[in-house]
Amino acid sequence: MTARGLSFEIDDGDTPIDVQTGQVSVGNFPTGSIEKTVSVIVPDNAEPGTYKLPVNYEYSYTRHIRYGPSGPTEGSDSTKTKTGSITVQVREDARFEIVEANATTQVGDNNDVSFTLKNTGSEIARGANINAESQSSSLTFESGDTSSTASVGDWEPGEIRTVSYNAALESDAPVRGYSVNLKINYDDIDGIDRTSDPITTTVQSIREQDFILSNVESQLRVGEDGDLIGTVHNDGPLPARNVVVQYTGEDQSVIPTEDSTAVGTLDPGQSESFSLPIAISGSAESGLRSLDMAIKYRNDEGETRTFDELAVDAEVASERDRFDATIENRTIQAGGSRAVDVAVTNNLNEVASDVEVRLFADDPLDTGDTDTGYVQSLDPGETKTVTFELTTTGSATVGSTYPISLDFRYDDTEGDSHLTKTYRLPIDVIESQEGGLPLPVIAVALLVIGTAALVIYRRQQ
Numbered sequence: 001m002t003a004r005g006l007s008f009e010i011d012d013g014d015t016p017i018d019v020q021t022g023q024v025s026v027g028n029f030p031t032g033s034i035e036k037t038v039s040v041i042v043p044d045n046a047e048p049g050t051y052k053l054p055v056n057y058e059y060s061y062t063r064h065i066r067y068g069p070s071g072p073t074e075g076s077d078s079t080k081t082k083t084g085s086i087t088v089q090v091r092e093d094a095r096f097e098i099v100e101a102n103a104t105t106q107v108g109d110n111n112d113v114s115f116t117l118k119n120t121g122s123e124i125a126r127g128a129n130i131n132a133e134s135q136s137s138s139l140t141f142e143s144g145d146t147s148s149t150a151s152v153g154d155w156e157p158g159e160i161r162t163v164s165y166n167a168a169l170e171s172d173a174p175v176r177g178y179s180v181n182l183k184i185n186y187d188d189i190d191g192i193d194r195t196s197d198p199i200t201t202t203v204q205s206i207r208e209q210d211f212i213l214s215n216v217e218s219q220l221r222v223g224e225d226g227d228l229i230g231t232v233h234n235d236g237p238l239p240a241r242n243v244v245v246q247y248t249g250e251d252q253s254v255i256p257t258e259d260s261t262a263v264g265t266l267d268p269g270q271s272e273s274f275s276l277p278i279a280i281s282g283s284a285e286s287g288l289r290s291l292d293m294a295i296k297y298r299n300d301e302g303e304t305r306t307f308d309e310l311a312v313d314a315e316v317a318s319e320r321d322r323f324d325a326t327i328e329n330r331t332i333q334a335g336g337s338r339a340v341d342v343a344v345t346n347n348l349n350e351v352a353s354d355v356e357v358r359l360f361a362d363d364p365l366d367t368g369d370t371d372t373g374y375v376q377s378l379d380p381g382e383t384k385t386v387t388f389e390l391t392t393t394g395s396a397t398v399g400s401t402y403p404i405s406l407d408f409r410y411d412d413t414e415g416d417s418h419l420t421k422t423y424r425l426p427i428d429v430i431e432s433q434e435g436g437l438p439l440p441v442i443a444v445a446l447l448v449i450g451t452a453a454l455v456i457y458r459r460q461q
Helices: 439-460
Strands: 003-010 024-029 049-068 071-090 096-102 104-106 110-119 125-134 139-141 147-155 160-169 178-187 193-195 199-206 211-218 225-234 240-247 254-256 261-266 271-280 287-298 304-317 323-327 331-333 337-346 352-361 372-378 383-392 401-411 417-419 423-430
Touching: 096 199, 104 110, 104 160, 110 125, 110 178, 110 199, 125 139, 125 160, 147 160, 211 304, 225 240, 225 261, 225 304, 240 254, 240 271, 261 271, 323 423, 331 337, 331 383, 337 352, 337 372, 337 401, 352 383, 372 383
Parallel strands: 104 199, 331 423
Antiparallel strands: 003 024, 003 049, 049 071, 096 110, 110 160, 125 147, 125 178, 139 160, 178 193, 178 199, 211 225, 225 271, 240 261, 240 287, 254 271, 287 304, 323 337, 337 383, 352 372, 352 401, 401 417, 401 423
8 A cells, every 4th residue: 555645753752852854755655665864963961872752654545445347446535643653872972071271371472281181972082183273363373373283093981181282372462361162073983073062161371471670780981891780670470591681782883792691590570680791882972872682581391582672771981091101200301311110000891911012202202122011911990010211312302392102902801902092191301410511512622622632742743
């Protein structure tokens, strides 16, 4: 018998299963079997097990058919309703939940965040991977994208997996929690691709690392090596290791003699003094300078970071003589010679070693054979005396002042050699203080005596 206009409808009743398909039309259905697809939804909290769902059938058929010599001649149609059932088995596949999160990152930095998840289901998840997707463009992962995937392999029921991602927060990101969705992609025991519902978790944030430079004292001077002295303060919120202070400006007249100066480890709220050696070129101008500075350090994960939002004001003093040279007795007798003692004082802020002092003089002064003096070392502010021989020639005029010149070649504490400018000192020529007549008078007298003696001798002859 053919069932005409067959239709059926499944009643989900009190079961947790939600049948999405309403009445299903089959049409004319002769004796036999046929398959129809019905959509159902099983919620996550449904208890695993077997559920029997009622099925209501409705169809039409013809009954009491009479046959004549030429075939069926009459009959009556009837509509019938029947009830059956189908069995649905709800199987507890792999399911997942977060059991621990270690997820904090710093504004303006990148840090590792980790999540620990458990397969709370009853089936294995094969070839599983966990995709983390940030819900904010301010929070990105190691690739620079807002999502990242970590593979965890086959995942047995009851097993725990921990995954880590490197998360970065933009420097202008607000301090708050950032939502991240975790989705687990895997194959079930039938080899079918599955994706879990998103598990929402939070990455917490802390403010950007900050440093303060204070108590800055400048010992900088045009044409000299000096030091920039101050205090560096770690304003937190995290410890900073291997802290160094460095000058990062582009002023060609400001020359760091060392790339940086080490401070060490600074805990949040801790301060430490620093002294950064800096040279100022001789072509620089004196006055107040704004110097760009930076702090380099290592974070908790040992990665190098730079905080370069710093500038300090430093006064650069005008150029000065590197050495003072004075002569206690600046006179010399006409036509005479004498030892000249020159007192040399180190005006630098560092030790000057291998100091060579050269003396230069022009006619009517002459340096003789001793025109170079040597001092092994001079501490800052120290004075030592070097001695030279100085002679006047016959053209020196009594009462006149003539210059002598000095220059200094020395080595600084870095072993670099320097030649100073020329220093000019006055020498006064005075009258000879020896007894008897002056030399020109003596010469004339000797000439007269000699002539007289010659005349007397000739007369005696």
